[in-house]
Amino acid sequence: MQKDYFDRVHKWGILWNIGALLTLLCIPVAICSYLNAWPEIDALLSIMPKLMGLYWLTAIVEVITYVPLLGPGGAYLSFVTGNITNLKLPCGLKAMEQAKVRANTEEGEVISTIAISISAITTTVIIAVGVLAFGATGSLQLLTEGTLAPAFEYVLPALFGALAAGYILKHWKVMIAPFVVGVLFLAFVDPTMGAGTLMFITIVAAVIGVLILNKANKL
Amino acid sequence: MDFKESPFMYAIALFVVAFVISQSVFFLVKSLKKAKELGIPKETLKTTMVSSAVFTVAPAISILATVIVLANALGIVLPWIRLTVIGNLAYETTAAQTALDFWGESLKHSVGDTQQFATIAWAMTLGSIAPLILLPFLCKKLQKKIGATVNKSEKSKKFGDAISAAAFIGIVMAFVSREIYSYTVQKTNVLDAAGNSIVNEAGQILKVKTITGSAGLMSILVLVCAIVFMLILDIICKKFKLTKLEPFAMPIAMFAAMGMAVLFTYVLPENLVNHTWFEIGTELAKIYE
Known part of the structure; x- marks a missing residue:
């Protein structure tokens, strides 16, 4: 039974994945056709190795890290909609913790997917409404x-503080080692290390x- | 009319929005159906959906705020499209700047050349599609391996739970640590008096590495506030058996901590509010690359 469901998820995921890939590639094609302006091959040959060297390698690490955590x-959903570390990942983790289910079980898979799909819809709608309603007027x-700018400047400590507190009562002993190691690593090895690397x-x-x-x- | 904000660009954006929402709705419907088969209580599903939506509001508004960071150079529509699919601000900014480097231009100016704009659109797309190419090959293999491990550890449920929680806690602590001690840097082009990038004889562009953000007193205060609010709400929910409030404790704690950030900004002395471990704006190095 379990095999069947996960196999179906992979089938759907791959199909939507291909759809997303085609949609993404259609964006620059449509823009170029509309503007009747195509990129210089020389420019792309100079730009792409720099970007791909950086982001394609990161992508391998991200896929290996996030798939086991999100199911x-x-x-499949998170990698299409983006903003994984600052939104989809905490949202999925929070939902599984609240529903008391584990990732990569059928229950965990279902809860994580529901949370991430709702999060993706909410984000997409908020950005679209925000851009359409306020973008042209410059009020964004x-x-x-x-006045509210500091609230959005500090959204990450607020988000991860609330998320961390959810574990304090149950797992405070488990929190000590990663906290101490994380801070020491930033202080003595590399303060610019991104969360995506530090989490390893x-x-x-x-x-x-x-x-x-x-x-x-x-324990 | 500015070509970057023409009706055609808006049409592309709306198509992308429709795609993302369709995929999300598809997975939502399939998951809800499976949840019913698994006998997951309706109440659990309802609270998962409502609390996820509430939890998302503040981060989504902060993503909306990042759209305008790029809007000056690229118009509002392309950043909107990019932040709706795959994108995030750090990547999009790097991709756009790397593309503009080819012409020695900077993101500080509005892109008025259609060919440059088209090149940026291609660079942003091609640089970011790697996960979509990798997922079909890796996702199934990874899930099978992890699934087998998870099921094996059922034998010792408490230990299995702790290992699973340890992975989650490890991630959360990476972010918490960064709010305590870290800084971010950004490389930008050094411009001459006329506002053009400086290029040496080898064709390399002069870049400056600048500190653009740093942990400090405010990030720690907001972090501590969020933890305290969450613990208080958790205790209230348990003591008064407010099971309906429980799923909203986290978003409420988050909003309250964000509110405290606003309060601190206007109440605390300016030198405390602006106190960071590393001074923002400090130039670290200038290099030709």
């Missing part, structure tokens, strides 16, 4: 310059912490 349905500047180190620290706590019977 296939959530992953209020979000970065107005903090996940390993957390798992080692669990193994030690388990051995000492303190």
